Amino acid sequence: MSRNTKIVLVSLLAVILLALVPLFVLKDAEFGGSDDAGSVKVEEVTGEEYEPWFTPVLEQIIGGELPGEVESLFFCIQTGLGVGVLAYGFGYLVARKKYGGMQQDKPSDKEEKP
Amino acid sequence: MTTVEKKIMSFSIVAGLVFCVPQTASAMHIMEGYLPPAFCIGWGAICLPFLAAGVIAIRRLVQQHRKSILLLAMAGAFVFVISSLKIPSVTGSCSHMTGTGLGAILFGVPATSVLGLIVLVFQALLLAHGGLTTLGANTFSMAIAGPLLTWGLYQAGKKLRLPKLLNVFLAAMLGDLLTYCVTSVQLALAYPSAEGGVWASMVEFLAVFAPTQLPLAIIEGILTMLVMMGLETYAKTELHELRSAKGGLFK
Numbered sequence: 553m554s555r556n557t558k559i560v561l562v563s564l565l566a567v568i569l570l571a572l573v574p575l576f577v578l579k580d581a582e583f584g585g586s587d588d589a590g591s592v593k594v595e596e597v598t599g600e601e602y603e604p605w606f607t608p609v610l611e612q613i614i615g616g617e618l619p620g621e622v623e624s625l626f627f628c629i630q631t632g633l634g635v636g637v638l639a640y641g642f643g644y645l646v647a648r649k650k651y652g653g654m655q656q657d658k659p660s661d662k663e664e665k666p
Numbered sequence: 667m668t669t670v671e672k673k674i675m676s677f678s679i680v681a682g683l684v685f686c687v688p689q690t691a692s693a694m695h696i697m698e699g700y701l702p703p704a705f706c707i708g709w710g711a712i713c714l715p716f717l718a719a720g721v722i723a724i725r726r727l728v729q730q731h732r733k734s735i736l737l738l739a740m741a742g743a744f745v746f747v748i749s750s751l752k753i754p755s756v757t758g759s760c761s762h763m764t765g766t767g768l769g770a771i772l773f774g775v776p777a778t779s780v781l782g783l784i785v786l787v788f789q790a791l792l793l794a795h796g797g798l799t800t801l802g803a804n805t806f807s808m809a810i811a812g813p814l815l816t817w818g819l820y821q822a823g824k825k826l827r828l829p830k831l832l833n834v835f836l837a838a839m840l841g842d843l844l845t846y847c848v849t850s851v852q853l854a855l856a857y858p859s860a861e862g863g864v865w866a867s868m869v870e871f872l873a874v875f876a877p878t879q880l881p882l883a884i885i886e887g888i889l890t891m892l893v894m895m896g897l898e899t900y901a902k903t904e905l906h907e908l909r910s911a912k913g914g915l916f917k
Contacts, residue, residue, distance in 0.1 A: 556895060559831065563888045570881045574754045594700060594857055606699035608794035618794050626792045627750050630785075634746030638893075641740040645900035 671722050678718035682711045695804050696852060698790070698797025705856050710802025716810050717783060720776035727777070737897070737904050741769035742781040744893060748886065749785055749808075755878040763886040764845050767838030768893055770813035771820050772908060782809020807848035816841030834894045839887030846875040 553561075611617060618626075667675065701709075727734055748765025755761055769778035783805050789795040796804045816837045823833035854868035862869075897905060 556899075560892060560895070563892060567885050567888050570885050571753045574756050574758070574881075578754075578756070578758050594853065606797070606799045608698045608797055609791060611794055623793060627752075630750040630788060630793075631747055634743040634748075634750065637739050637743035638747060641736050641743070642896060642900065644736065645897075649900050 667722070671725075674718050674722065675715070678714040682714045695786075695789070695796035695808075696800040696849060698794065699799055700797075701800050701803055701852070701856050703799070705852070706799045706802055708802070709806050709852065713779065713783075713802050713805045713810060716776055716779040717805075720778070720780035723774065723777045724780060727773070731907055734904050734908055737772060737901060737908070738769075738777070738781075740893075741772055741778070742784065744768045744890075745781050745785050746788075748889065749789070753882055753885065755881050757878045759878055761875075761878045761882055763882050763889075764808045764812055764842050765886065765890075766809055766813045766845075767816040767834075767841045767886065767890045770816040770841065771834060771837065771890075771894070772897075772905075775810065775813045775817050778813040779805065779809040782813070803849075803852050807845050807852060811848040812841040812845035814841075815844045830898075831891050831895065835887040835891040838890035839883045842883040842886040843876070843879060846879040847872065850875055 724738065727738060745765040745768075748763045750762070752760045752762045764782070766778050766782050769781050783801075786796055786801055786804050786808065790797050790801060819837040819840060820833060823837060828836075850868055850871035853871045854864050857867055858864045859867035859870065
């Protein structure tokens with residue numbers, strides 16, 4: 553295995569461990585968003601209940617909170633868009649190196665040989 | 667810069683100053699409606715010059731370095747992916763990363779601020795995550811302060827001849843951490859604690875965000891490093907072009 557392959561494998565393993573270990577270690581935790589934890593903290597610090605003075609536009613339009621399933625849909629769309637572009641980019645670059653490189657390299661080889 | 671670009675730049679700086687001055691006591695994703703209006707405008711004003719510079723930088727890039735557009739799109743996509751992944755953390759709550767480090771290392775702070783803004787608008791409109799009123803504050807923490815540190819550290823690390831991958835890892839990780847520290851400061855400025863003032867309240871907010879974010883910052887560092895490894899291997903020409911174009915890109 554090349555040095556780079558080793559680095560990639562070790563780092564991927566580290567990422568998976570970092571992301572999944574809390575899930576198994578802290579069995580009772582709720583894993584709410586830390587943004588929500590922030591709003592709880594605002595109430596703690598100021599000592600009174602805080603009423604946000606503006607509600608998200610989408611919630612105004614549909615007149616309530618976004619359903620959890622729909623929210624996960626939007627998050628998936630966001631991830632999907634990102635992954636799509638990233639994968640296209642890397643696909644393009646990898647293929648260019650694999651197939652395009654040969655044509656570019658050949659002329660320079662010829663120049664060096666004589 | 668062309669004259670039009672100069673005009674846009676100076677307008678944004680003036681507008682930024684105008685909005686900033688009247689507020690005597692002005693203040694990661696801060697929730698919609700959770701910052702007083704004065705703070706919303708103030709943070710937004712600070713962002714304006716960066717965003718204007720970013721638009722100019724991107725325009726330059728599109729005109730003069732067409733090959734690099736793919737990398738720009740990929741840096742934007744990286745922010746999209748990374749900031750949509752909510753990951754459980756050791757404190758028992760979930761948080762997500764920023765992903766702006768890659769853009770900062772590749773394209774500098776101004777262009778990255780625009781990429782971050784796009785993601786924040788998407789999340790504010792569709793996901794009720796962050797918000798339109800807190801857009802300025804969130805843009806500052808995630809798309810300007812974090813990238814600034816990442817870019818600065820990366821440049822410093824290059825001068826110190828740190829190993830390249832280690833350098834990318836550290837810069838991206840600390841930039842991600844700083845984003846959440848800045849958020850804490852922003853909230854603390856808006857909500858000073860009754861007894862201890864801004865400092866005490868900042869410590870409180872940091873205690874919420876920092877432990878959650880630390881493991882995630884490490885993950886972000888690793889992922890940014892992996893993408894950079896991939897680009898180093900497969901996109902040498904583009905990276906080289908970007909490096910030689912630095913002066914023209916406002917770097």
